[in-house]
Amino acid sequence: MIPEKNSCLVSIIIPVYNAERYIAETVQSCLNQLYTNFELVIVNDGSTDGSEAEILNFNDSRIKYFRIENSGSCEARNFGISKALGQLFQFLDHDDVLDANKLSRQVNKYQEFGDDYIYSAEMGTVSNTGRTKGRGYELYEKNFTPIEYFETLFNQFGKCMTTGAWLVPEKLLKSTHGWDKRAGLNDDGEYFMRIIVNSSGIVFCKAALFFFRRDVPNSLSKQFGTKDVYVKWLYSYKSYVKHFIDAFEYSKAKELGWKALSVYYCASYPKYPDLLRECRSEMKKLGYNKPCAHGGDVFVKTSKVIGIMLTLKLWYLRGKAKFF
Template sequence: MKNKHSALVSIIIPVYNSENYIVDTIHSCLNQSHKNIEIIVVNDGSTDSSEKKILEIQSQKIKYHKVENNGPCAARNFGIQQAKGDLVQFLDHDDILHPDKLERQLERYAEFGDLYIYSAKMGTANAQTLTIDPDYELYQNDFTIERYFETVLNQFGKYITTGAWLVPAELIKLTHGWDENAGLNDDGEYFARLILNSKGIIYCDNAVFYFRRNVPNSLSKRFDSKDVYEKWLHSYILYAKHFHEKLDPTTAKELSWKALSRYYCASYPNYPDLLEKCKQLINELGYKHPYAHGGSKFYTTSKVVGVYNALKIWNLKNTAKRTLNKLLR
C-alpha cells in the first residue's frame, strides 16, 4: 500500500459512440485534485466522432487504445491489462467525477489499505447540472460484506453504480475480469465478486460520483431481446454461485434467494421459460416463492395476496396504464 499522495490511480474508460459526452468525462478526470493518474481510454469500435474528440485532448496522462467492438466488459478487461496503477477507477464514457473524488477516497485508503473497496456519494449529471441524489443515505456507511448485500437486496431501485467505487489493484488481481455474459448487470456481478474478495466497504464522505441518466441508446435501458434477459438471469445465477463460495451456508442461501427474486420480479412477465428456470432455482434453495422485490406498495400487496398474485395485479395495472397512454396520444 502506498500513501495517498504517491498512489497511482488508473482510470479505465470504455468508449462506444460517446461523441456528446466523452470530452466532459475525460476532463473530469484531468481536473482531479489528485494528479497521479493515468487515463486508459479504450475505444470499443466507435463509429461516430468519439476518436477525433479524444485525440484533440492534449495530455500525456491519456493512454489511448482502439480495439474491435466487443462490448464494454471486453474493453474494461483490456484496460485492466494496460493498467499500472495501485488502484483502479472504472468510469463509463458518459459519467463524471467530482474534482476531489479520488483524493477523498485515497484518504480512507491510506487508513484501511488494499483489502477494502472504497465507495462514494451518488449524484446525477443532467445537461450542465450536477446534483446529489436523494434517498441514497442507506449507502453512506461503512459495510461488512454480509451487511452490504443484505442492504442492496432488501431495497428497490437504488444501487451504487460503476464509477462510485475505487478499487485497489490487489483486489483486481484476486478477481477474474468482467464477465461478458452478464449483460445489463455486468457491473453488479463484477463488483459483487470484488466485494466478496474484500474485507468490506469503506464509505468516503465528500467523494462524489455523478451518473448520467436518461442517455439515449444506453445499454442499461435496453430490454429489447431475449438475449438481454438471458444474460440478466445469468448474472443473478452467478450471484448465487459467488455467495455459496464465500459466505456461510445460511447467509448464502438467503442472499441467493433474494438475488434470483430480483430477476423474477423485475422481468415478469417476459419470457416465461426464463421465469420458470428462475423459479426452479428458487425452489431448489428451499423457498416456495420469490422474495417480494419491488416498492413498498408491491411488498404490502404481496403480504396480502402472495407474490405471484401481486405480480399479476401489477402487470395488469401497468398494461392498462400503457394502453391508456396510447389512447391519449
C-alpha cells in the same frame, strides 16, 4: 498492507463507444482531479462517430489511448486493465463524470484502511442542466461488511451503487476474473459483487462525489427488447448465488441468493416463462419455493396481504390496463 502516503498510482479506465457528445466532459473531469498521480486509460471500442477526435484534442501525458475493434464494454474494460499499471482502479463510463475531490478522498481512506477493502462514494446525477447530489442513496453512505451491503441492496428497490462510484485496490481486482459479458446489462453489478465478496468490506468516502448521466437518449424498453437480454440478466443473478455460497456461511448465502434471484423474477415477470421456471428452479435448490417481494413499498405491502404470486399478476394486469 497499508501503502505509504502519495505512493499510489490510480488507473482510470474508460471504455468509449460513440460518445462524441459526452466524452470530452468525462475526460476533463478526470484531468481536473486534485489527486494527480493517475493514468487515464481510454479504450475506443470501435466508435464510428467523432469520439476519437474529441479524445485526441487533449494533450496530457497521463492519457493512454487505445483503439480496438468493437467488442463490447466488458472486453474494452478488460483490455484497459491489461494496459494499466496502477495500484488502484477507477472504472468510469464514457458519459459519467468525477468531482475534482473524488480520487483524493478515496485515496485518503485507502491510506487508512488498505487493500482488503473496496471504497465507495457519494452518488449524484449529471445532465445538460448541471450536476445534482442524488436522492435516495443515503442508505449507502456508511461502511458495510459484505453481507450488510447485500442485505441493504436487496431490501430496497431502484437504487444501487454504479460503476464510477467505486475505487478498487489491485489486490481485490486480481482476486477474481475480469468483466463478464455474459452478465449483459448487469455486468457492473455482477463484477463488483465478485470484488465485494472477496473484500473485508466497503469503506464509504464522504464528499467523494461521482455523477452518472441521466439524459442519455437510450430507452430502457429498447435495451430490454430481446430474450437474450433476459438470459444474460438471469445469468448474472445465478452468478451472485454461486459466489455467495463460496464466500458466506451457507444459510446466509442461501437467503441472499434467493433475494438476488427474486430481483430477476419480480422485475421480469411475466416475460419468458421458461426463464421464470429456471429462476424458480434455482430458488428451490436454495430451499425456497417462491420469490420474495422486490418492488416499491405498495408492492411489498400488497404481497404481505395477498401473496407474492397474486401480487405479481395484479401488478402486470394493472400495468397492461394503462395502455387501454
